[in-house]
Amino acid sequence: MPKTILEVIDLKKHFTHRKGIFSGLKEKHQSIPAVDGVSFYLKQNETVGLVGESGCGKTTIGRTILRLTPPTSGKIIFDNKDITHMSHNELLHLRGEMQMIFQDLDAALNPKMRVRDILKEAITVHHELSDTEVSARMQDLLDQVSLKKSKLANFPHELSGGEKRRVGIARVLSVGARLIIADEPTSALDVSIQAQVVNLLKDLQKHLGLSYLFISHDLRVVELISHKVAVMYLGKIVEIGLANRIATKARHPYTTILWSSLVEKQSRESDASRQVKTWGVFDYERPYSGCRFAPRCPVYAANGRPDVCTNPETEPVLRDTGDAHRVACHFPL
């Protein structure tokens, strides 16, 4: 039984905004609950995909888990150690094992440093190594991510998107990552390069026993690379289940809508059931109580707007529905 490498319990991250970035907010000092009580676990050598649209909090979760931003409340347990309140010095030792691949391709790459200096720094950050050991390790990394040796002398702006991504991955591997939080790793890449990167990540998982939290808005890629998929909406996980069934056996109305938008892009026929989704804007402006999805939920509307959905006391929580599947809904499909 593979052990759990990461467990997140009721994690919350609230931001206080002073300016009215979101027009419509009446109060100036509004607290924005980017992540509002998220719980899940990740087993070793497993990939959990996290999907959702912009603003649902998936990037914030990644950064909070790595303690790049302090959590407001909740627990983060990495490899059986509670790191929620660990001091920065203690964390420094664990930093190598939990790493992040950033959405921005140029992240992790100081534009004034050459690739070989970037990698050398990463290799030597936790250990002192002799020059020959460093070169050997560097060659290892290059082989692992299929990067040409000639790229070592280049600056980041001289690399293609795919190459930058590989350098980022190499950097993360060099510090001994076991858990990698991949934040939109394929979004900025061309389709044909995306496939390369996805294959690379799969390979690395197989050979190095890595665990991934794969955050993406690209539903298809997430489906293919993950073992389990969690769907987020406005700071909460609304559904979590096995990847191969999340598309077909979805039980939360939002999940169904999310996946059907993929099909819509391709189909030419107008479907009556799509009319129900003519919602306005995906905005954070409307204050919510109870289920966050209620204002746009077709099931809510179809059932005559039942009170149980909007009552804050009976806000739906993730409930087991068998088959390693959990849904947070009062009227699951």
Place this chain on the structure above:
Amino acid sequence: MTAPLLHVDNLHTYFYSSGKQAFIRSVDGVAFDIAEGETLGLVGESGSGKSITALSIMGLISEGPGVIRGNIHFKTNGTIQNLLEHLDTYVTVSGQNNRIMQVNKDLVGWEKNVDKIMRDIRGKKIGMIFQNPKSSLNPFQPVGKQIMESILLHTSVTNPEEARERALTWLDRVKIDSPRLRFDNYPYGLSGGMCQRAMIAMALAGEPLLLIADEPTTGLDATIQSKIIDLLAELKSEFGITILLISHDISIISRLSERVAVMYGGTIVEYGPSRDVLARDRSAKHPYTQALLASIPNEENLTENGYLKAIEGDVLDTINIPEGCRFQNRCSRCTDAIREQCMHEEPPLHEIAKGHHIRCWLFES
């Protein structure tokens, strides 16, 4: 046969890298037509030249050397105008081995000429919408005002009140919620999807004959993307607008376009009706198109081990164009019979079926 609304012929747009002392051949001989009322999809990855093609048509290339060769025939009011008229008076090219190696261009004169020609075309006859709608709109003006500006500039309306009414109508037509409220919003107060709708309204309010949409859905959420595509489809059927749709997302291209051109390394490698070019059956296809379709993450594209079929190598860097076929170093279908030819001779576009052209030696009879 009526003349097409837009006919692009032998278009070459180059840039110059002073660091490498060489040309960046972004658009290297592109030709296509768009008939009135039709939507042509331009598919390609980064570096393929699809966006530069659109910018070349609009005369928006400002870095040297820019557009150096070609004809762009645009039909307005029954007459055909060449948007690159007089180009040869400003440019001379020379080269060896069929490859342009030197360009002499009167940059200032050419800019003036382009401005003169395009002043009446931009916005009025050809409209354009861009990727990243938030950054393409003026952040200091309410969106309603920007649409009004488009109306006042490009249509016969001169009365601001009337322009305002029309702007509101357009906001309504692009299905933005509460048009009257949104009229006064600034771009930062609108979501990506709403900004894109506003930009579509702005482009169409000028009542152009042709709409160029450059990656209109990239950067938007999945659900919003499908809404924008729905909107374009509706506007298409309601107003019969002609669209040049540029994207790397094949699903939206296939949804909206009747014909498709696949670009790679600055040239069109396959060109024809979308159901043929993007069909499931992969055999009658350019190797790049086939590989591109095969690398899309979906169920049928998985190998037995659950891997995706990636294309080996990197996208072609248009500064170093090989002799012969541009796709040769990544092509998995090259056979010994044609290998020599692939390496030394660039194949021309060859018609393999009615209206379906492929640039590949595998298909030469």
Place this chain on the structure above:
Amino acid sequence: MKTYSQHSLEVTDLPEIPLWKKADKVDLLYVAYGLFIVLLVVGSYIAGSLKLLPYDPQDIDLNLMMAPPGTTGHVLGTDFMGRDMLSRLIVGIQAYFLPGLLAVFIALYFGTVLGVIAGYRGGLWDTSITYFVNLVDSFPRLVLILLVIAAFKPNIYYIMFVVGLTNVPVVSSLIKNKILFLKEKNFIEADIALGIPLKTIIMKHILWHHCRALLVIQATLGMAEAILIETSLSYLGFGVQEPAASWGNMVQSGANYLMQGKFWPSTAPALAILFTILGFHLLGDGLNNILEGRKKGS
């Protein structure tokens, strides 16, 4: 008419062109001149300290007063007291060299420290440092210097300390803005995620790679300014006093003889001031353009 040409069909990665080749010729000239001046200054300082002078700068020769340059034995002539001009000019550098370095050091060191804290910590630190820095900035520098002179004797080191302090706001603002700009860039966050210690991030990634041009220029400007202030004060009589030599007081005393048509005693030190300050400014300017990669002709 612009001509673009490519020489070969195959475009390989050209060998890296070193910075100095890519630079505008004018910038190279500036830097060359600046370095020349710096060498002269440093060399003269060392010569002066070791007393390697052609003549004793205090040596009065009443027979050879105000001799023009080129007189036998005195390359640059003599001043109104017959003292060798060259020796006096060399010794004059002593007046501002070390004090100038002090001013520069204070400005850069405290400016950087405050800028880094304000930029990196933000919040209350930022507010209080900005407040303090604005306060210092609002003081008229001349008044401050005169206060120091009044309170203590006219010690050039105290004065230069004040000059350095008054330059702290500029440096700290520049550094702070650079840091704020870089903080947004993800690579700082990525560095933290990787486990790189904060000190390394600040020293290496931010300061060394991104701020060194900025600091070099501030150093050259600071030195130029220090020279100007020292010579001005000496000219006014607040700095180095006769018979010790300072370019400023040399200009002052030589000025009395301008009416007699003897312009050399005053002009020689004035020219020295001019060319030296010009040298520092051009050095800073040229280095800035080269390091920031300004292309030829732009």
